[in-house]
Structures are given as structure tokens and as C-alpha cells.
Amino acid sequence: MDEQGATSIEEQAAGWFVTMRGPQAEQEKARFEAWLERDARHREAYARIGGIFENARVLRASGQYGLSRKRGAFITVRKAFAPVAIAASVAILAVIGLATPGLAPWPSDQSRPEAITLETPPRTIRTFALPGGGALVLDRSSKAVVHLGDPGPRILLLAGRMQLKAMGSAESVTIAAGANTIATRSGVLDVALDDHEGTSVRLYSGYAQVHPHFQSAAYVVEGRSLQIGHPLYLIRGNIIQARDGFVVNERDWPSGWAQYRAVPLSRLVSIANRYAETPIVLDDPAIGAQTVSGRFRFNDASSLARNLATIFDLEVTERNDGLHLQRR
Known part of the structure; x- marks a missing residue:
């Protein structure tokens, strides 16, 4: 032992x-x-x-x-x-x-x-x-x-x-x-x-x-x-x-998927970064205050960052410390 x-x-x-x-x-x-x-x-x-x-x-x-x-x-x-x-x-x-x-x-x-x-x-x-x-x-x-x-x-x-x-x-x-x-x-x-x-x-x-x-x-x-x-x-x-908060359905988390409702981007990014080799970085705190709903693959930070960039008209820049999301 x-x-x-x-x-x-x-x-x-x-x-x-x-x-x-x-x-x-x-x-x-x-x-x-x-x-x-x-x-x-x-x-x-x-x-x-x-x-x-x-x-x-x-x-x-x-x-x-x-x-x-x-x-x-x-x-x-x-x-x-x-x-x-x-x-x-x-x-x-x-x-x-x-x-x-x-x-x-x-x-x-x-x-x-x-x-x-x-x-x-x-x-x-x-x-x-x-x-x-x-x-x-x-x-x-x-x-x-x-x-x-x-x-x-x-x-x-x-x-x-x-x-x-x-x-x-x-x-x-x-x-x-x-x-x-x-x-x-x-x-x-x-x-x-x-x-x-x-x-x-x-x-x-x-x-x-x-x-x-x-x-x-x-x-x-x-x-x-x-x-x-x-x-x-x-x-x-x-x-x-307990209160559900922004969680709609997390039954599929073993496969890396979860469904959220009106989840702040900062919270969604925090969840994704737990599994990310290369984390997502929000350059502007105001971006993190925005909310999003849907079904997300939280264990694929790269795909998530690019999907969020498309939805919110953001730019993704890959640097040594992570994938930076910033306004265009």
C-alpha cells in the first residue's frame, strides 16, 4: 500500500x-x-x-x-x-x-x-x-x-x-x-x-x-x-x-458532450479547459459575459473555440499559452 x-x-x-x-x-x-x-x-x-x-x-x-x-x-x-x-x-x-x-x-x-x-x-x-x-x-x-x-x-x-x-x-x-x-x-x-x-x-x-x-x-x-x-x-x-442552473442535460459527458442553456462563455470555456491540452483564453472579459445555448463537445477545445468564434464573430489566434478568442 x-x-x-x-x-x-x-x-x-x-x-x-x-x-x-x-x-x-x-x-x-x-x-x-x-x-x-x-x-x-x-x-x-x-x-x-x-x-x-x-x-x-x-x-x-x-x-x-x-x-x-x-x-x-x-x-x-x-x-x-x-x-x-x-x-x-x-x-x-x-x-x-x-x-x-x-x-x-x-x-x-x-x-x-x-x-x-x-x-x-x-x-x-x-x-x-x-x-x-x-x-x-x-x-x-x-x-x-x-x-x-x-x-x-x-x-x-x-x-x-x-x-x-x-x-x-x-x-x-x-x-x-x-x-x-x-x-x-x-x-x-x-x-x-x-x-x-x-x-x-x-x-x-x-x-x-x-x-x-x-x-x-x-x-x-x-x-x-x-x-x-x-x-x-x-x-x-x-x-x-439542487438547482439545474444552466445545465439542460449532461448524461453524455462520458462521450464529451453536454447540453447547456444560457451558459456564460466564461463558464463554458472553464469547463472545456479542464480537458484541454491547449486552453482557450478570452482576451476581453466582456466576451465571457455573453451567453450561449446548445449542445457542446467540451473535450475538444480547438473545435469549440472555432465554433464560438463563428457564432460571436470573434477571431481565434493560436499562441504559446493557448487559443485566444478576441474581437475582430
Whole structure:
């Protein structure tokens, strides 16, 4: 387990949780025990990870709270859980880039790894196909660990954004993100973490339930069945109906496409620059204040810059620091 690569005690605990349930457990045992002894916070974080992980397993299989329960009812969580997501890891079928046409076959049971951590570099979207059916898409600079077990995969989102495409999968899937758990079967949904310990969830199809681990001492926050097309924002135990803002449809972001309404050019350019080798530069702030609507390929900065130049009668100049948009 690479302790230096983890940015927090919680990530280290998640990494050790994965390692000690994988094929390297025996050879890493001494290092793991030394890590536990080094700091009481290490032991506390590891215990929290294990507790939340076990709760996700019980919740999903529960007749009262699991996915087999009657739709439309609410989940009431009465135990306070730490605001740290759990981790275990996943065996993966394949990793593909945006231009890759197919998926490699899943290895045999004898060769498949017990656990793996999934991570994407900056500017890159990748799709991981799961052996039980469906796929997991990670946005740029995202990180997740998934564990394949009974009765189905458990995914921990540690950073960034993911889209789960569970269509065609016979198994239920549990996602832990921030201080929340989302359970789904045969659904397509986005889950994203922000810089304020908040989690955004949007269901595009199928069925999913969400509930917070963290509970206030004064009241219990109920879980909620997600409605298709109605995003939720979850933070510190609160479930809030999120506003769409300029977003019309982002379901196709794994392919680099999104539909926006009255989005400021400065915001659209900011989105595109997250994926751009050569960024777009707006020479005049007034250009960025203009708005545009439509369906955009945000991961092709060069085409986007030229399309915007045509729409707004701008000039594109390529320089060392980027593609400059300026008035003619």
C-alpha cells in the first residue's frame, strides 16, 4: 500500500482496507500493523471504514431498507456514521479511452485480482466495464475503489465525478460518496464530490435511493428515493433539492458532450479547459459575459473555440499559452 500517495488518513485507511483483503495481505501484514500502531487516528479511521463498509452490505441486503423494498418509501437512518466514505476495491474488466472502440474480455477467476483502485489523470475520461454487466465512467482527475462481492459491487468515490451505467446488470450496486450512500439497480446516474464535502447525485434512468451516514443529534435525516432528472445535493447530513442552473442535460459527458442553456462563455470555456491540452483564453472579459445555448463537445477545445468564434464573430489566434478568442 502506497501511504505517501494518499492525501489523508482516511485515504490511507481506505487503501489498507483494500490491501488487507487482497492477495498481498500476508506480505503487507507487518507494515499494516506498524501503520496502526503509529497513530491512534489511524486505528480510529480504519475502524470507521470497516463499520461503514459493513453497514452498506447490511443495508443493501435488508428487506426493510434494501432495493427489494417497496418503491417510494423512505429510509430512516438512526445510527450516526462518520463523514468518511468506505473503501474496498474492484476487479475490473477493462479500461477504455474515449476513442477506444471495444472492451477486452474479463480474465478468468484464477487470474482476476481481488482488488484494484481506479484513477484517471487530468484531462482524461475513462470507462471501466464491470464483469456483472454495466460500466463505471470516471471523469478527469477522479479516483474510486470498488469491491466485487455478494450481493453486488460496492463503489467508493474518493475524488471527482463518476457515472454508473448499471443497465444490463443483474446485481445491485452501492456507492459511497462523501458521507452518503446511494443504492441502485438497473440505473444510470451521476455522482460527484465537491471541495466542500458535498455530494451531487443525478438519476437519469432506473431506480436509486440515497441516505446520509451523518446524522444530527437533534433530528434524524431521512433517506430519499431519487427522481429521474431531479438532482440532489447532500452535505453534512442534509439532502437538498439542487438547482439545474444552466445545465439542460449532461448524461453524455462520458462521450464529451453536454447540453447547456444560457451558459456564460466564461463558464463554458472553464469547463472545456479542464480537458484541454491547449486552453482557450478570452482576451476581453466582456466576451465571457455573453451567453450561449446548445449542445457542446467540451473535450475538444480547438473545435469549440472555432465554433464560438463563428457564432460571436470573434477571431481565434493560436499562441504559446493557448487559443485566444478576441474581437475582430
